[in-house]
Amino acid sequence: MHTTLYPLSAAIRAAAAVGGSKETAGPLGAAILADPQNDDRFGTPTWEQAEAELQRRALNAALTRADFSPDDLDLILGGDLLNQCTASAYGLLEFAVPYLGLYGACSTCAEGLFLAAMATSGHAEAAAVVTSSHYAAAERQYRFPLEYGGQRPPTAQWTVTGSGAFIVTPAKAAPAGAPRIVDAMPGRVVEMGVTDANNMGAAMAPAAIDTLTRYFTATHTTAADYDLILTGDLGREGSALLCELMEAESLPIADRHRDCGLLIYDCRADDRHAGGSGCGCSAVVLAAHILPRLERGDLRNILFLATGAMMSPDSVKQGLAIPAIAHLIHLRGGNTK
């Protein structure tokens, strides 16, 4: 059943999150770098270029925190939601570092951390991971231009305007307090017949269950062994499904489970419907909120499970169900045994 576990020996030396106006006004806003103009344009003429600029700023901030220059990086792994991953291609151009483009929809942050940890557990000295999404760019690509004013159903999620960047090094080269990536389990593509692109949580929950049950089998652990099981962007619908179905498998997780899509906004107050989503969602929450808690020792041992819905507007129009994926990264506080 594909329970291969990848033992890794990498650390996240530094991270940074940049976000839009709604993200910096949310519950985690104090830890997210804002656009001074606060108009979600980040000084660019288009939403797409704004997303590229988010990536550029996030990586620059992470490099500064790591006390690194671009020349210290052997690799950048980048991805986003735009067609042909153009936010990454344009946003990361100026760094002139060897670049690997990734596409895992909203799971890309964990896919990048897995590959960066593998690269630095034996092959590279330092790798950066950068992912992003932008609400306005995603709306016009996947749904309608904002000007159209389309109505969104309650199960719809809100694409996070934001980018998270991470500097990954071998564990032995990192400061003692830097969070460790100790192992990982990449996800399989799972498609359970969900065709409603306004309910991506339902499409992604089975992928999260697939990865999490394989992981518990491989490691002989249960939710009780972890302080936190953090999913990427299942939102309210998908999170409820995940907890209910894991309970049905006699692997209850509800008391340890949180979802990045529900942490980034005060969803009921802010009209964000079922929560946040997008390649930027889990990246921003991990960089701004979770890694600092691992550094402080508030959290010691967590599973980060970024989820992705890998349909395109064309595949939805052609009537296909939504393929989804969830990649798992096991993180420990640097000062934790």
Added chain:
Amino acid sequence: MHTTLYPLSAAIRAAAAVGGSKETAGPLGAAILADPQNDDRFGTPTWEQAEAELQRRALNAALTRADFSPDDLDLILGGDLLNQCTASAYGLLEFAVPYLGLYGACSTCAEGLFLAAMATSGHAEAAAVVTSSHYAAAERQYRFPLEYGGQRPPTAQWTVTGSGAFIVTPAKAAPAGAPRIVDAMPGRVVEMGVTDANNMGAAMAPAAIDTLTRYFTATHTTAADYDLILTGDLGREGSALLCELMEAESLPIADRHRDCGLLIYDCRADDRHAGGSGCGCSAVVLAAHILPRLERGDLRNILFLATGAMMSPDSVKQGLAIPAIAHLIHLRGGNTK
């Protein structure tokens, strides 16, 4: 200048290429698996699903040649040209193997081989790489639906309908004759101001030059040390630029250089303009034509440099220049020292 070289110890245990009607009628057609109906639909109702089916068939064929079942694979690395990489997500769904989606435009085959070789040089027992493109799906996504009958300029390339799949294992676990991946150098994103989406060769040639010169510097070698320097899909325009500019750098390669985009079609006879392109182009030529020559000993020591133009239709309409990339894989015949 980022001359980090990745020493690797992986082998390509088996490979397979599937192609459309024009590819199987081309100079390499005898080694490319065809659609029995020969209508480029591969038994599906849409061009997009046909591309997914290309990937499914290519991976099945490669698994059969490797005498592997999907359960023998630890990872699949897949990518294509469709928005949100849906050919890979749908085409590789049934294998139920942990999946990492990649986007490097037409460079994706080499990006996948690099990551698969890294994974199997220490972390995994076997990984598959699958990439594809489909002429009709790419035309309507990037340019015009075929029914429109748009005129193509002479510098335009023809998107290959095809998929190549590769089974990568640690070198020590592979049969003696299997071609070896001995090292690799991932590419940097390079953008030299080319805005003409009908001349991707010109946009990609500088990326190929960047990677190749960094590689020659890191290895203290020149073209004379290799039997073949194979680029992915620079086509006629890009190949001429590459050879001319390498000559100007006093690193001549013309007598060793070939391009997959010029090998797959008899371009002048077939009206394929400047040659083939697409994620399927270099994958099909490598799987169908080059790896068998490495196995037979016709070739012993080659550089495979897949190139990609990472614009999207939106970035072109918004007036941005084309960012490009080239990833290098160094291959040796299995029986070669």
